[in-house]
Amino acid sequence: MDRIRIVGGARLNGTIPISGAKNAALPLMIASLLTDETLTLANLPRLADVALLKRILGNHGVDMTVSGKRIGDGDLAGETVQLTARTIVDTTAPYELVSKMRASFWVIGPLLAREHFAKVSLPGGCAIGTRPVDLFLMALEQLGAEIEIEAGYVVARAPNGLRGAHVDFPKVTVGATHVTMMAATLAKGETVITNAAREPEIVDLAECLIKMGAKITGAGTSTIRIEGVDRLHGAWHEVMPDRIEAGTYAMAVAMTGGDVLLEGARYDTLARPLEILTEVGAEVTPTNEGIRIYRNGADLKPVDVTTEPFPGFPTDLQAQLMALLCRAQGTSHIRETIFENRFMHVQELARFGAEIHLDGQNATVVGVPALKGAPVMATDLRASVSLVIAGLAAEGETMVNRVYHLDRGFERLEDKLSRCGATIERIAG
Numbered sequence: 001m002d003r004i005r006i007v008g009g010a011r012l013n014g015t016i017p018i019s020g021a022k023n024a025a026l027p028l029m030i031a032s033l034l035t036d037e038t039l040t041l042a043n044l045p046r047l048a049d050v051a052l053l054k055r056i057l058g059n060h061g062v063d064m065t066v067s068g069k070r071i072g073d074g075d076l077a078g079e080t081v082q083l084t085a086r087t088i089v090d091t092t093a094p095y096e097l098v099s100k101m102r103a104s105f106w107v108i109g110p111l112l113a114r115e116h117f118a119k120v121s122l123p124g125g126c127a128i129g130t131r132p133v134d135l136f137l138m139a140l141e142q143l144g145a146e147i148e149i150e151a152g153y154v155v156a157r158a159p160n161g162l163r164g165a166h167v168d169f170p171k172v173t174v175g176a177t178h179v180t181m182m183a184a185t186l187a188k189g190e191t192v193i194t195n196a197a198r199e200p201e202i203v204d205l206a207e208c209l210i211k212m213g214a215k216i217t218g219a220g221t222s223t224i225r226i227e228g229v230d231r232l233h234g235a236w237h238e239v240m241p242d243r244i245e246a247g248t249y250a251m252a253v254a255m256t257g258g259d260v261l262l263e264g265a266r267y268d269t270l271a272r273p274l275e276i277l278t279e280v281g282a283e284v285t286p287t288n289e290g291i292r293i294y295r296n297g298a299d300l301k302p303v304d305v306t307t308e309p310f311p312g313f314p315t316d317l318q319a320q321l322m323a324l325l326c327r328a329q330g331t332s333h334i335r336e337t338i339f340e341n342r343f344m345h346v347q348e349l350a351r352f353g354a355e356i357h358l359d360g361q362n363a364t365v366v367g368v369p370a371l372k373g374a375p376v377m378a379t380d381l382r383a384s385v386s387l388v389i390a391g392l393a394a395e396g397e398t399m400v401n402r403v404y405h406l407d408r409g410f411e412r413l414e415d416k417l418s419r420c421g422a423t424i425e426r427i428a429g
């Protein structure tokens, strides 16, 4: 298993190109199941989760071709992939594949809308919390599906097709909003989703679906309206930049000090975390090329933060912020409201000498004058990268084990950071 070795202490200076967003790429790729024509997606990140979804979609009958490099493409340019689901050859998404990545459960929406049948394995437990699928099932039932659970599979049938309905989510859910929006594009009549997720990835998916012929208004607000159409067609769409990757590097620069341009990053998708970074003591400047983060040697200030659905502070940046606050002068408080078990990085951060106290969903972070490098173990995607951030600022050597978690969501992290002056390398093994 690969490991990442870091020698901390260097300031970060330079430019980091931001890749296409994993959490937009996954639903966009799944949307290819809605049409028998070709959906071309540009700026797809080269990540383990994207590769796994390619296998899952291939199993349903999606043909994929990858375009070659174009003149002017840098070595970190994203991939352009044509996805064509001319015929759905298999409406079952098996346990072996779905259990590896929760988002693959989302194929249930397009399969049901187009083929009127889907059999998809329950995604099962996940390291960051129980993550049930009840709200997906509620929404699909409201669109007219009959749902049964058989031997660990969700079997969904809509013999006469789906029909528009009012879907009111009792809780904001990104995944079920994606799925309901996709399913409703081919339903008869109008669907109204209330208390919809407002995440930028929802807007990106809606924009792509509209290019494919869907009639959607309101994406990005809490009420989305979808007027069903008979069929969707092919389209070209560029995946939005990854706000979580950009926010992660922003935290890293705030932690080490330095001056970095996050090339391609969109301020509007990161307003709240960047506001927090400013409170902590970084200088944040939106530019034509992206977002510039600067911090001189000044002290970091403590803050109190609660994770919330967009536009609030994202749960996907909570671990990284916690790593940063370990070095603040004073005591910070973090409240995690989205997932019940997303503090597994706490015990690993403690190996660096961090002082963090947990009480249910609340973490108290008492800043310490210095962190010391240590061997640590990655537990999930965002937790792993918080350990990298701590390692970049710690004295001495840090070894991050189990980096396959990082490869799920961060494209060539060690290259991007070492080009900005960090001492970081991957050790194959």
Ligand code: EPZ
Pocket: 022, 023, 024, 026, 102, 103, 129, 130, 131, 132, 133, 134, 135, 136, 137, 171, 172, 173, 174, 175, 176, 314, 315, 316, 338, 339, 340, 381, 382, 409
């Ligand atoms: C998406 O997960 C993201 N994944 C997550 O990113 C992100 O942390 C999360 O949204 C919140 O922003 C992708 O986009 C691929 P939810 P999702 O449905 O859709 C509960 C990362 O690190 N819930 O918005 O699975 C659920 O348990 C990942 O990139 C139900 O109770 O999240 C959670 O408490 C991790 N029943 C809350 O809603 C349901 O049927 C929000 O989850 C569905 C969800």
